[in-house]
Amino acid sequence: MKTRLFSYSVVAGIFTGYLFVAAAAAQPAPAPSASGGGTLRAVLASTALPSVVDAPRYFKMVRVNIPAKQATTYNGAVGFVLALSGSLDVTSGSAHQLLEKGDAVLVARGTDTTLKAGDNQPAVYLHIALPTAGELGQPMAGRPAAFTELHTTASPIPGLKPGPHEFTVVRVTLPPRMPINPPHRRSGAAMYYILSGTGMFTTGGKTEPKPADVAHYEPYDLVHQWANPGDAPLVIIQANISQEGVPAVIFVQDAGAGAPK
Incomplete structure (x- = not known):
């Protein structure tokens, strides 16, 4: 071939x-x-x-829903957050960005990140991460957010x-x-x-x-x-x-x- x-x-x-x-x-x-x-x-x-190659890597994708005016936090693997609906205020380390539908932002590894929904409606976003085996079990969002796991690779990326x-x-x-x-x-x-x-x-x-x-x-x-x-x-x-x-x-x-x- x-x-x-x-x-x-x-x-x-x-x-x-x-x-x-x-x-x-x-x-x-x-x-x-x-x-x-x-x-x-x-x-x-x-x-x-x-x-x-310092450690095996996986793909993990979740969809997260945050009620209006509420916030959740994240500190884990490197990845991207993409707004699916509503507005999403993202503060990651010293960086700050307001995401509207279709916008995305990098979330750096091991960085304290706060994600807050706008005042008028819930925010729904996609979070795609590239965790190591040791990071797979880390939470992708905390209360009051609710998340749905869409896909996690069963084995490391070959x-x-x-x-x-x-x-x-x-x-x-x-x-x-x-x-x-x-x-x-x-x-x-x-x-x-x-x-x-x-x-x-x-x-x-x-x-x-x-x-x-x-x-x-x-x-x-x-x-x-x-x-x-x-x-x-x-x-x-x-x-x-x-x-x-x-x-x-x-x-x-x-x-x-x-x-x-």
């Missing part, structure tokens, strides 16, 4: 994004970018990790290499009636959340729908394809980890690798 490496800037229709390093103080995300087929990608937040890595959260919008894209896999790993629409995911000759509010995990060795046959855009939140300087997406030059039978 032959493979080709592609950087983010030349891949069309694959779920990737352009990276920027998030500073301690919040910075505005760049404007969405477009590439072939009308796919839009917007980088929401990103950080550099000096090493991911195939991670020594050296620095990039950890990024991107919003990807696939246009209506987008045909199936070429077979590909990730060089690291990715965790997805289907924000709206329904995508079709193909791997191993089988195709299944991925509707809204579903979490989805892709390790490095999963050859697959995506399509959006529906009449509405498919919007995906993607948290990706990949080795610094290594393309996140690898095309697989095998026509039957992910195609449905």
